[in-house]
Amino acid sequence: MATIVGGIGVSHVPALGLAMAKNMQADPYWEPFFKGLAPARAWIDSVRPDAVVIFYNDHGLNFFLDKMPTFAVGAAPAYLNADEGWGLPVSAPFPGDPALSWRIINHLIANEFDLTTCQEMLVDHAFALPLKMLWPDGVTIPIVPVAINTVQHPLPSIHRCFNLGRTIGEAIAADPSDRRVLVIGSGGLSHQLDGERAGFINKAFDTAFLEELVTQPERLSRYSVLDVVEQAGTQGVELLMWVAMRAALGGPVRQVYQNYHIPISNTAACLLALEPSR
Amino acid sequence: MATIVGGIGVSHVPALGLAMAKNMQADPYWEPFFKGLAPARAWIDSVRPDAVVIFYNDHGLNFFLDKMPTFAVGAAPAYLNADEGWGLPVSAPFPGDPALSWRIINHLIANEFDLTTCQEMLVDHAFALPLKMLWPDGVTIPIVPVAINTVQHPLPSIHRCFNLGRTIGEAIAADPSDRRVLVIGSGGLSHQLDGERAGFINKAFDTAFLEELVTQPERLSRYSVLDVVEQAGTQGVELLMWVAMRAALGGPVRQVYQNYHIPISNTAACLLALEPSR
Amino acid sequence: MMTEPQTPRAISGTIVFDGAEAMKGYALNKMCYSFNDAANRAAFLADENGYCNRFNLSSGQIEAVKSRNALSMIRAGGNIYYLAKLIGMLGLNVQDIGAQQTGLSVDDFKAKLLQAGL
Amino acid sequence: MMTEPQTPRAISGTIVFDGAEAMKGYALNKMCYSFNDAANRAAFLADENGYCNRFNLSSGQIEAVKSRNALSMIRAGGNIYYLAKLIGMLGLNVQDIGAQQTGLSVDDFKAKLLQAGL
Numbered sequence: 001m002a003t004i005v006g007g008i009g010v011s012h013v014p015a016l017g018l019a020m021a022k023n024m025q026a027d028p029y030w031e032p033f034f035k036g037l038a039p040a041r042a043w044i045d046s047v048r049p050d051a052v053v054i055f056y057n058d059h060g061l062n063f064f065l066d067k068m069p070t071f072a073v074g075a076a077p078a079y080l081n082a083d084e085g086w087g088l089p090v091s092a093p094f095p096g097d098p099a100l101s102w103r104i105i106n107h108l109i110a111n112e113f114d115l116t117t118c119q120e121m122l123v124d125h126a127f128a129l130p131l132k133m134l135w136p137d138g139v140t141i142p143i144v145p146v147a148i149n150t151v152q153h154p155l156p157s158i159h160r161c162f163n164l165g166r167t168i169g170e171a172i173a174a175d176p177s178d179r180r181v182l183v184i185g186s187g188g189l190s191h192q193l194d195g196e197r198a199g200f201i202n203k204a205f206d207t208a209f210l211e212e213l214v215t216q217p218e219r220l221s222r223y224s225v226l227d228v229v230e231q232a233g234t235q236g237v238e239l240l241m242w243v244a245m246r247a248a249l250g251g252p253v254r255q256v257y258q259n260y261h262i263p264i265s266n267t268a269a270c271l272l273a274l275e276p277s278r
Numbered sequence: 279m280a281t282i283v284g285g286i287g288v289s290h291v292p293a294l295g296l297a298m299a300k301n302m303q304a305d306p307y308w309e310p311f312f313k314g315l316a317p318a319r320a321w322i323d324s325v326r327p328d329a330v331v332i333f334y335n336d337h338g339l340n341f342f343l344d345k346m347p348t349f350a351v352g353a354a355p356a357y358l359n360a361d362e363g364w365g366l367p368v369s370a371p372f373p374g375d376p377a378l379s380w381r382i383i384n385h386l387i388a389n390e391f392d393l394t395t396c397q398e399m400l401v402d403h404a405f406a407l408p409l410k411m412l413w414p415d416g417v418t419i420p421i422v423p424v425a426i427n428t429v430q431h432p433l434p435s436i437h438r439c440f441n442l443g444r445t446i447g448e449a450i451a452a453d454p455s456d457r458r459v460l461v462i463g464s465g466g467l468s469h470q471l472d473g474e475r476a477g478f479i480n481k482a483f484d485t486a487f488l489e490e491l492v493t494q495p496e497r498l499s500r501y502s503v504l505d506v507v508e509q510a511g512t513q514g515v516e517l518l519m520w521v522a523m524r525a526a527l528g529g530p531v532r533q534v535y536q537n538y539h540i541p542i543s544n545t546a547a548c549l550l551a552l553e554p555s556r
Numbered sequence: 557m558m559t560e561p562q563t564p565r566a567i568s569g570t571i572v573f574d575g576a577e578a579m580k581g582y583a584l585n586k587m588c589y590s591f592n593d594a595a596n597r598a599a600f601l602a603d604e605n606g607y608c609n610r611f612n613l614s615s616g617q618i619e620a621v622k623s624r625n626a627l628s629m630i631r632a633g634g635n636i637y638y639l640a641k642l643i644g645m646l647g648l649n650v651q652d653i654g655a656q657q658t659g660l661s662v663d664d665f666k667a668k669l670l671q672a673g674l
Numbered sequence: 675m676m677t678e679p680q681t682p683r684a685i686s687g688t689i690v691f692d693g694a695e696a697m698k699g700y701a702l703n704k705m706c707y708s709f710n711d712a713a714n715r716a717a718f719l720a721d722e723n724g725y726c727n728r729f730n731l732s733s734g735q736i737e738a739v740k741s742r743n744a745l746s747m748i749r750a751g752g753n754i755y756y757l758a759k760l761i762g763m764l765g766l767n768v769q770d771i772g773a774q775q776t777g778l779s780v781d782d783f784k785a786k787l788l789q790a791g792l
């Protein structure tokens with residue numbers, strides 16, 4: 001049976017990608033975030049994942065408002081990154097895991113998730129950057145992308161994203177292979193790029209959110225999406241990715257590592273590593 | 279408050295469109311189906327709808343396997359028909375009802391339907407033909423399209439489609455306008471175009487299905503989608519549209535009119551008109 | 557609510573287009589989807605091999621298309637909703653391919669359909 | 675499970691991009707989405723008016739784009755995820771538009787961000 005070996009929550013701020021492209025990881029501005037990667041990489045090496053499921057939000061590369069899915073699951077043999085318009089170098093293609101994708105799709109639709117399935121799918125920086133940070137020499141293990149809409153409201157609720165993650169966790173647990181799956185939630189934490197409140201960051205909310213995410217994630221469902229907008233900013237809703245990642249891990253977890261830093265560009269950035277308690 | 283004035287279930291066999299394009303409605307082959315339209319049109323005139331919600335399945339015009347939604351709701355000011363490749367004349371644009379679309383979208387996502395929303399959407403013969411049949415001079419009342427995947431399995435279950443329809447019915451009932459909404463389910467009945475079983479039609483199943491659809495539609499959930507494939511054919515799964523239409527009507531209904539005929543092209547064709555019992 | 561995917565089952569004379577078929581048939585179906593556009597239909601008719609190669613069809617899929625045989629195209633992963641566009645532009649209708657797939661003459665296939673209504 | 679849509683609420687300095695905004699901003703966002711393609715970025719830069727008209731931007735949207743003012747573009751229905759592509763190709767980054775939207779200098783805006791971490 002397949003197992004989930006752990007979960008990573010991580011920010012995908014485009015500026016991190018530009019900093020990596022320019023090899024500035026050791027510069028004083030960037031170092032407080034990038035120093036968090038070494039322990040995460042060492043832990044990943046120790047848990048030996050051979051597949052990844054990543055929850056991320058597309059920023060207008062693959063999806064537009066003509067066909068905007070709430071939840072989209074990739075089922076492609078490979079995923080291409082592409083030009084997003086603002087200068088991030090394009091990554092090499094990423095390997096897919098269609099068998100695991102279909103396992104997840106079949107289980108989700110049987111459990112009344114109304115997926116959009118994607119046998120071809122361009123993946124943006126929210127997908128590419130976490131993988132680049134965690135596997136700087138290129139990721140060779142196959143990946144299942146799960147995109148959650150954060151562009152156009154109404155977004156799915158925290159409760160719905162929690163159940164999405166939990167149901168994907170069940171699908172993985174029921175997989176007859178011996179896959180060792182790492183689950184990634186890519187986004188956040190608190191930030192707001194648009195409006196007179198641009199630059200809004202809420203350390204107190206992030207701290208409380210992270211604490212509850214680890215210890216009693218079901219309780220986060222008390223926040224509506226608009227609560228999250230109010231407390232964490234318009235792009236702080238990317239926390240939905242973290243909720244889905246945490247829910248996929250199931251029951252109690254051990255926090256392996258956390259590195260929270262303000263600011264990276266306009267964002268409260270974080271890397272969190274979690275391991276299921278056995 | 280808006281009300282649902284009735285429901286129509288109707289086949290969308292492309293051959294019907296070709297027959298209309300050639301003005302062959304009175305020919306002996308076509309007349310048994312087309313004769314059913316006059317009473318339906320008269321009844322529609324009598325219930326005076328001023329908006330339409332139509333459940334239909336896209337046949338590879340707007341959606342491909344790169345972004346295949348389970349449920350997609352249109353939210354466009356107008357919907358264009360287009361060339362589908364096999365010769366049906368292209369219809370004039372259809373007016374949309376974005377306000378009602380968003381009312382429905384908001385309510386569905388709040389109730390944990392994971393929609394794909396479409397602010398631009400090409401609509402195929404499954405959308406255009408029923409409207410053409412029911413409004414031969416062109417439909418001028420605005421329309422909300424709801425597309426249900428029948429192309430790629432797993433399809434949503436009958437239970438899920440029932441709840442989709444029911445929840446759309448609730449959204450309409452909660453709309454503060456005085457809209458009078460006609461709900462259409464476009465598809466079926468039993469037919470199979472592909473495989474050694476091509477030409478499969480099951481009158482006994484259709485008859486029993488139609489009877490239950492009217493009187494106790496919840497019971498239809500005992501059929502899995504594969505049961506429907508087995509009993510009604512690979513394209514008989516278009517019955518999902520009828521389930522959603524019926525569920526939108528809510529409680530008891532009165533059957534106004536039914537015209538079931540075998541065959542139109544390879545299909546058991548039907549027109550059914552239902553009115554909520556008051 | 558179900559908690560497990562439906563168990564696949566054999567339905568005689570029927571291929572259920574599921575994930576496995578969708579993977580197998582992707583290139584073929586993508587080509588057929590392109591036939592919504594008249595210019596693409598003309599390009600196929602002008603250079604069938606070149607057009608198939610442009611969409612990376614497997615050699616088996618190219619053979620299936622060449623054969624004009626619906627069962628072969630379906631077995632190569634073709635989905636009838638997309639294949640219909642190719643079949644239509646080749647001048648065939650659903651009754652022609654119904655006859656072809658069932659091994660009947662078109663007249664006998666039509667008679668069988670009429671029979672289903674009695 | 676909720677049974678009613680969330681009640682819209684005012685969040686200061688914040689526009690929630692919902693259905694109403696999505697309808698209002700469709701043309702503008704569609705244009706911005708096109709800027710994933712370098713050729714389209716070049717076409718815009720070569721003939722801004724012509725490019726905006728090709729996407730049927732309203733005159734208010736064209737003015738907002740011309741102003742290079744992020745708040746105006748957002749009020750015209752622009753969504754930040756799509757606007758980011760336009761803003762980026764105009765040589766601005768999120769800190770430049772953060773400063774612009776909050777009426778601060780870029781240095782003061784950056785200082786405010788640092789402050790949030792203390």
Ligand SMILES: [Fe+3]
Pocket residue numbers: 012059126187188235238
């Ligand atoms: Fe982001």
Ligand SMILES: [Fe+3]
Pocket residue numbers: 290337404465466513516
């Ligand atoms: Fe159909």
